Amino acid sequence: MNNENVFPMTFVVFDMEWNQPIPYMPSPVDPKILPGEIIEIGAVKVQMLSENEYILSRPFSMVIRPVYYRIMNKQVSKVINKSTDDLKSGLPFEEVYRRFLEWCGEDYVLCTWGDSDISILKANLKIHGLSSEINDRFLDIQPLFGRVAENTAQQRSVAYAVDFYRIPQTDDFHSAERDAWYEARILKEALIDYFVIRSKDPGNEKDCPHLRTYISNPNLTTQKKWRSEVFSSEKEAIKMTLREPMNCPICEAPLDCEIEWFASGHTWLSLWMCPTHGSLSGKVRAKRTPKQEFFGGGQLRFVNGNAARYVREKWQEKNEKEDRSAIIASKYEEKCEEM
Ligand SMILES: [Zn+2]
The missing domain is CATH 3.30.420.10 (Ribonuclease H-like superfamily/Ribonuclease H)
Known part of the structure; x- marks a missing residue:
């Protein structure tokens, strides 16, 4: 059991x-x-x-x-x-x-x-x-x-x-x-x-x-913010921002990954767990400089059940979409074979 x-x-x-x-x-x-x-x-x-x-x-x-x-x-x-x-x-x-x-x-x-x-x-x-x-x-x-x-x-x-x-x-x-x-x-x-x-x-x-x-622990409000260097492409800025090592903002322990980084519209989301301090969500977005270059801004913060669920659901939505497009693609292939 x-x-x-x-x-x-x-x-x-x-x-x-x-x-x-x-x-x-x-x-x-x-x-x-x-x-x-x-x-x-x-x-x-x-x-x-x-x-x-x-x-x-x-x-x-x-x-x-x-x-x-x-x-x-x-x-x-x-x-x-x-x-x-x-x-x-x-x-x-x-x-x-x-x-x-x-x-x-x-x-x-x-x-x-x-x-x-x-x-x-x-x-x-x-x-x-x-x-x-x-x-x-x-x-x-x-x-x-x-x-x-x-x-x-x-x-x-x-x-x-x-x-x-x-x-x-x-x-x-x-x-x-x-x-x-x-x-x-x-x-x-x-x-x-x-x-x-x-x-x-x-x-x-x-x-x-x-x-x-x-x-969740309702007393934890500590969060961590970071930003990448400036890049000419948005993609590169995001990629570098996502490389940030994820440690607990309180005890510095490396976090267990519950949901790996994924894109939801223009925002990248992820979900983490500190065995001592609980659930955290990660969020990354690209920002544009006045010179039309890009840097990524990241935020890691403790989340209550609702906020963690938001990330989980966005992740599910994305997976379901991918499942659907995979099904459509395989049906298309079947059709092609029949022809
Ligand atoms: Zn911790």
Whole structure:
């Protein structure tokens, strides 16, 4: 059996609600710095005992008393069904976050649906003077669901996935807690599907990439940039830029190549892995100088599951195109032989 991870493994599925500034009122803080102030955190732990045995915890749920956007934005209020008064009973953000971390425990993969919660969480941590470093293993459930349930990169809603897995609907929870509960159920089903698909076809990285490719470190922002010398031809500039040795920007270790450089339109893409620090994507483009000569600009940066998937899909598209043209070419040859 390809036991891919050490069991038991814990996933903390969390969901947040946040309030937004009211457009016609002066905002106490630049909305670019704080696009949303968190007013509720809900979470459910999914403990994986084996490939098809999972235990879901009781939800964690706490309301936060906002200090910046204290009046409920009407649009937000409609969606999450909370009033300005409801928020007054909340606890300060620092207190709720501390309790949340305690509840999470140690050694877990943090999960959300989509990756917008992470940036909101970081913005809230920063504005409260806390470190914006969060758990170093993060998984976005949305692309995992898409791949294992439907073999698609299409972004689906939580409601869609709930229907897809026929998860019973419940109204007994607060909004963040309820969403976390649904997302945890979806994660469980998606993991079961994942292991079934992998066990049937273990090496099939194309249709079912390894679980670790969905897990990234949201704290890594280091990147590396380089450029080639100037050449008279664009082709030469690209060729030289692609020769750059690929080492991890953090530990300098040589990277394992997951997808070799390939052209996608005018951009060259590639995918790499540092065994310690995770997935990185490479990007190279030719740039023109005022003298009509060329140099190549390269960038290597850490990527989350979504960005890595983008590269993977561009690569698949290219391969499929090549497959199609190979088929057309061989049909053409057959025809020629018949004639
Ligand atoms: Zn590294």
